[in-house]
Amino acid sequence: MEATISGTWSMGRRIGITSATLAAVAVVASAGTSPALATQDCFDREKKPYTSVVDSHLHFRPFGGQAISFDELTGYLRKSGVRHASMYGIGQTLPVNSDCTYYLDCPGTPVVPSMKNDFVNAGNYMEAKPKDPGLTLSMTFMDLNHPETVPPGISLYDKEFPGMFRWAGEVNLVKQALFPNRHEPATSENIRNWAPFMKVLRDRGMPITIHADIGSDREPTKYLHLMEETLRRYPRNEIVWAHMGLSKELSAMDPDQHIRIVQRLLDKYPRLTLDLSWRVLEDQYFSKPGVRQKYAAFFDRYPTRAIPGTDFVAAGNKDYQVYEEELEVTSRINKALGDEAFRGIALGANYFRLLGMKETAPQVCRAG
Numbered sequence: 600m601e602a603t604i605s606g607t608w609s610m611g612r613r614i615g616i617t618s619a620t621l622a623a624v625a626v627v628a629s630a631g632t633s634p635a636l637a638t639q640d641c642f643d644r645e646k647k648p649y650t651s652v653v654d655s656h657l658h659f660r661p662f663g664g665q666a667i668s669f670d671e672l673t674g675y676l677r678k679s680g681v682r683h684a685s686m687y688g689i690g691q692t693l694p695v696n697s698d699c700t701y702y703l704d705c706p707g708t709p710v711v712p713s714m715k716n717d718f719v720n721a722g723n724y725m726e727a728k729p730k731d732p733g734l735t736l737s738m739t740f741m742d743l744n745h746p747e748t749v750p751p752g753i754s755l756y757d758k759e760f761p762g763m764f765r766w767a768g769e770v771n772l773v774k775q776a777l778f779p780n781r782h783e784p785a786t787s788e789n790i791r792n793w794a795p796f797m798k799v800l801r802d803r804g805m806p807i808t809i810h811a812d813i814g815s816d817r818e819p820t821k822y823l824h825l826m827e828e829t830l831r832r833y834p835r836n837e838i839v840w841a842h843m844g845l846s847k848e849l850s851a852m853d854p855d856q857h858i859r860i861v862q863r864l865l866d867k868y869p870r871l872t873l874d875l876s877w878r879v880l881e882d883q884y885f886s887k888p889g890v891r892q893k894y895a896a897f898f899d900r901y902p903t904r905a906i907p908g909t910d911f912v913a914a915g916n917k918d919y920q921v922y923e924e925e926l927e928v929t930s931r932i933n934k935a936l937g938d939e940a941f942r943g944i945a946l947g948a949n950y951f952r953l954l955g956m957k958e959t960a961p962q963v964c965r966a967g
């Protein structure tokens with residue numbers, strides 16, 4: 600229908616139909632549709648891609664070794680239709696003297712958060728200052744097991760890159776995949792001691808993405824209490840729960856049980872947002888028979904509470920095909936969403952709101 604209206608409009612201009620005639624045509628053409636949705640600005644889900652226009656969880660830096668260059672990666676975003684991204688470093692870097700590029704390949708090698716990758720990101724950003732895609736720099740250096748190091752770190756960033764970092768994370772509260780690399784879950788005492796830096800984030804309205812595994816297939820809710828404690832202590836922080844707490848280690852939780860847990864926390868903590876990044880969610884959960892509908896219905900009930908992402912890690916041995924595939928796979932859930940959740944998640948409305956951006960997501964064109 601949009602094509603008809605705009606087609607009529609341009610034709611009208613060319614052959615000089617009076618505006619009254621044109622208005623009459625438009626009224627007929629838009630019968631049953633509100634004026635706002637009758638403009639060509641609405642998003643037609645039938646004709647346009649279902650892949651998200653926001654990548655809120657994108658690691659511009661790898662664990663170690665060569666990275667895809669900044670220019671190449673921003674090229675991937677433009678090519679795939681991603682207009683906004685959060686520019687994460689990586690919460691776990693390998694030692695500079697290690698040959699390893701992926702921590703799972705080198706158990707025993709310690710991985711720790713570092714400022715190096717954030718500084719490289721900030722330097723690249725400063726040099727290019729791209730408008731398209733719009734990028735949000737994130738502080739990834741925070742070591743949640745050593746919270747006393749965080750406020751001085753933020754001060755250093757403020758000095759070197761004043762006002763430039765607008766996000767925090769992804770940081771690791773508990774990440775089982777890193778256990779062989781000497782990562783340990785943060786303790787209750789650690790969480791209590793986050794208070795000073797959580798206040799800074801709160802005062803600045805900065806979201807923090809926290810990786811907090813719920814548990815493993817053997818002990819499905821073993822670590823849930825750590826996330827709960829975080830939410831209980833910091834209910835006024837904008838906390839984004841990476842991967843909704845799912846992981847490769849927790850591959851077979853009953854989706855109903857998982858949804859119940861997450862829903863309870865969303866109800867209790869209005870500032871909690873779900874991060875739907877990582878293809879593992881599609882591969883292990885959404886793609887299973889009957890499961891997609893359960894999650895889509897859940898997101899439709901909470902259309903403002905989730906943001907999309909790929910969790911792509913820009914290691915130098917990957918290329919555009921890998922990014923495009925991860926974007927497609929992590930976006931498949933979008934197809935099952937109702938229009939409101941689609942606008943909130945895939946079209947970026949929730950991400951823009953979380954960041955206090957002026958950017959608005961288009962309305963979805965009404966079907967029919």
Ligand SMILES: [Zn+2]
Nearest residue numbers: 656658769910
């Ligand atoms: Zn990640």
